[in-house]
Amino acid sequence: MTAFAAARRHASGRGTLIAAAIVVAFVALLFLTGRIDGRKWQPFLELSTWRFLGEGLLVTLGVAGAALLLSMGFGLVLGVLRAALPGRAGWSVAIPMELARATPILTILLVVFFGLLRAGGSRDPAIAGIIGLTIYNSAVIGEIVRAGIASIARGxxxxxxxxGLSYIQTMRAVVLPQALARMTPALVSQLITLIKDTSLLFILAAPEVLSQGRAFVNFYSQQVGSVLLETYFVIACIFFAINYPLSRFSRRLEARRPAHERVHVLGEEDQPIVLAEPTAGRP
Amino acid sequence: MNLLPLDENAALFAQGYLTTLQLSIGAIVLSLVLGTIVACLRVWGGAVLEALTRGYVEFFRNTPLLVQLLFLAVLLAPANLNITRDAFVAALIGLSIYTASYVSEAVRSGILSVDLRQMEAARGLGLSQLEAIRFVVLPQAIRTVIPPLGNLSIALVKNTAIASGIAANEMLKAAGVLESRTLQFEWYYLAVLGYWTMTIPLAWLVGRIERRLAYAR
Structure with a gap:
C-alpha cells in the first residue's frame, strides 16, 4: 500500500497541472472546430447574469443552511435517543428514522409540498423544501450521531x-465530544449531499440557482438561441466551487483517523468509504 | 383509490415501478463496470490518465445529479449530438456516469489496500500486468469494497427518483402523472411504499454483508 500511496502522492501535484493543460487544450479545440459558439457565452460576461444567478444562489444557500441547522438539532436529539433508549422505546425512534432514510429525498419533498398544499398550509416551495430536507437529513444525521456514539468504547x-457522573453528564462531557470529532467527516459529507439536493427544489419551482438559470435561458434564447447547455455547465461549476473544498476537507479529516474510528451511514453516496474492518464498539 | 389489477391507472404505476427497477439494475451494472475501469486507469494509467480520471471523478461527485441529467438530456437530444431523445436512456447513462465516479473511488481504495507484493509476485510468475490486475489484484480489491459498493447501490436506487426531473417514465413520474389525472395525492404514498420495497431489503442485505465481513477479519 505504501508504494502505491507514495506513487500517488508524487503524481498528484503534477496531475493538477496536466489536468489544467488538458482542459485548456480541449476547450481551445472545441472553440476552433466551431463546437463552442462564442456568442452563447456572451450572457455570462454580463454583470446582470451573475446578479440573477447570485439571487438564486442565496436561496440555495439559505435553504441548505436552514435545513442544516434544523437537522443538526433534530439529528443530535434523535441520535442520542436512539443510542440511549432500550428495547421497544428505541425502536419507536429507530423505525421512523430508517423509513425516512429509505425514501428518495425528491419523493419526500413532493409529499411535503403537496401535503402542505392540501392541508392549506404554506404554498412556498422554499418552506416545503426546508421541511423536506430537514426530515430526511435529521434521520441521516441522527444515524451518524448514533454510529458516532456507538464507536466510543463502552469502557x-x-x-x-x-x-459518579450522571448519564447526561457522561454523554455531554465524555462520549459526545469524542464522538463528534469522529463524526465530522461524515457530517461534512452529508452537507455536500444536502447542498446538491437543494437543486431538487427546481422541481418544486422554488427560485434557487437552477430555476434562476432556467428563467435566464428563456430570456436569452430569443437573442442568441438556446444557451441551455452553457447555463447547466455554469451552474454545475458553481456547485463544484462550493462542494469541492468541502469534500477535500472531509477527506483530509478522515485520513487522519484509524479505520476503527471512522463513522459513516448506509445509503448516502457522499459518505466516507470505510473498508471492511472490525468495527469499534463491538465485543 | 381503485387498485384492481386491470385498472389502467394501476397498470401505469406498475409500469413505472418496473422502469425504476430496470433503471436501478441497469445503472448498477454499468456503473460497476465503468467505475472499475476508471479506478484501474487512476492507479495504473500513468500521469495523464490519472489527471483526467481524477478530474472526472471530482467534477461528477461534487455537482448535483439533476443538473447532470438535465445537461445530458439536452446534449443527447436531436438539436445537439442527435443520439437519443429517450429520457430513459439519458437517465440510465447519467445515473451510471454519476455513480461510477463514486464506484471508482471505492474500488481504488480497495486496490490500494491490496499488498503491492501481490502484484510483484504475479508478475514474477509470468502474468502480464493486465492478467495480474484481472486475476490477482481486482478480485481481492473488489471483495474488500463490497460493503461500500452495496451502499452505493442503495443510494443509486434512491437517486433514480431524480430521473423524473427529465421526464423519464419511472415510478415517481408515474405517481405525478396519476396525481394530476385522478387528483388523488395518495399516489405519492404508493410511490414511497414502492421505493421501500427496494431500498429496505437492499439495506438489510448490505448491513448483513458488512457485519459478516467485519467478523470474518
Missing amino acids: ESEAARSL
Missing part, C-alpha cells in the same frame, strides 16, 4: 459512570 462511559 469510557462505564468509567465515567463509576466516577
